[in-house]
Each structure stands twice: as structure tokens, then as C-alpha cells.
Amino acid sequence: MAGGKQELASSPEEEDVPMSDSAVEEDSEEDYELSGNLKTRLIWDCTAKQMQCTVRQFFQSNNKVELKYKGFLNTSTGANCFKGHLRKNFFTNQPSLQRVLAAAQLNMQRQEGLKSKEEAAAVRRELSSLNVDPDRLLPAGLKPLFLQDWIISPGIIYDSSAPSTPNGSHRKWAVTIKKMPQAILHSPRTDMFLTGKLQAEVDARTGKVGGIGSVRLKLLKYNVTSKQDLQVSVGMDLSSEPLSLTQESSKQTLTQAPYLKIGENNASLKLSGGRWVLFYEL
Secondary structure (H helix, E strand, O other): OOOHHHHHHHOOOOEEEEOOOOOEEEEOOOOOOOOOOOEEEEEEEOOOOEEEEEEEEEEEOOOOEEEEEEEEEEOOOOOEEEEEEEEEOEEOOOOHHHHHHHHHHHHHHHHHOOOOHHHHHHHHHHHHHHOOOOOOOOOOOOHHHHOOOEEEEEEEEEEOOOOOOOOOOOEEEEEEEEEEEEEEEEOOOEEEEEEEEEEEEEEOOOOOEEEEEEEEEEEEEOOOOOOOOEEEEEEEEEEEEEEOOOOOOOOOOEEEEEEEEEEOOOEEEEEEOOEEEEEEEO
16 A cells, blocks of 8 residues: 555644744654654645744653653744644553554455464454454444553643743653544545544643543545555644633633544645644655
């Protein structure tokens, strides 16, 4: 296939969104690949008519301590900033998506034929232990969808861009709750999964509390052409303005924005925060 299966196994998380000037917004999409490879991306803001280049680096240790770094350069104005997120991931259970992919691989081996009865019996036992059916809708069932497959991640964020509130700090304490990718449909040509994220952030100087959230339904269609896969994501983004918990009269403002992304292996078009943005992975 043209590279899509690896993406399902890793699943996306956060994407870069350019602003009209030096500030940078972040939208959320999940990212579970255990890789330290440097990734670069060109971004064209269709509204502001500006180009941005981003670099991203991701590390995760064996004890699930995770470090993410992202740098941004506006090629039109020369403005630049960077953002880092250090957190510790606590998994509630082994991801159900791993079991679905493992079961699909075992089914493929069984269909191709096994050399001996012992091998066939071993495959049947392993399939039974995985407790999933990769050929049905919701291969892992309803339990992981509602009760399992959570990641809880306390950590700290440093953002070199201007603080979002007066007298705010570049540092924020954060607690992230992520829903690991939930397989809705799995086949050799098509994958569909659901994921989500909530993140509470506390300004290290003012103590104001804000947050972001997102939900995504993603469809991957493999081998649309001999070298291209198709990706379609729809969902909703949520964000709240920082609120001081000591002010009784304060009222939280919640902003909702639709999300849409259509792309192939390297190029994609996205609607996020009311803006159309073009991406190209280098």
C-alpha cells in the first residue's frame, strides 16, 4: 500500500496552524508514533496569504515520558517561535487498536495457509486471546470505546510566543486526557477510526485556567491510485478562554469550530478555526 497502514498504527495527533502574524495556534490530533525523527512541513494560510515552515520533533522514553518540540517560521514576516511539551503518559490498558491490527495479521496468515496443524492451532489460540474480530464493525466492541483506551498525561508546556492573557507566563501546567484511536472499520483497503482529546491548562504566573478539546472521525482509503492514499477527517474543536477561579463573576467562554481535512500522502487541505490552510509534508 502507499503508506497508509503505518499511519493508522501510529495515528496522528497535533497539527500546526499558521496565524496571520507571528502567533501560532495549535489544533489537536492525536500522535502515538514512538519516533524521534525530525519532520518538516510547509503551510500556506489561504486567508492571510502567508507561508510558514514548521519543524517537529517527538521523543518518548521507555517509561512513557514524552517530549514534543515544534518550531515555527513565518517566511513572509520572518517572525518565529517555538513550543515544547513535556509530559508523563499513563495508559489505562493496552490499546485495543494494537489487538485489532494483530488479529487482522493473524487472519491474513490463516487465509494464506499454514504449514501444519500445530501452527493453525497456535493461530487460533492467539486470535481467541486477543478477543477482537477485525472483520466486523467496531472490531474491539463497545467496551474500549467508552470504558478503556484512555491516556492521562500531566505535564508542562513552554510557548515562546506572546502569552494569551495580560501578565501571563510562557509556561503552563497541563493535564491531557486522550482517547486512543478506536477502530470503527478495518479492512485491507479502508480504515476508519475515532479519537479525541481534552487538555486543561493553568498559567504558571496568573493561575488562570483554560483548555482545548477535539474529536475526530478519520477515514483512510488505501491505494486510490498506485502511489496515493486518501485521508478524510471530520470533527469539532473546542477552546475556552483562560478564567481566574478566584473571580466569582467570571464566566467561561467556550468556542466551537468545525474541523475538516482532506489529503493524500504529502499534501492536504484543512479547515480549522474558520480558516482554510494548505499543508505539504517535506
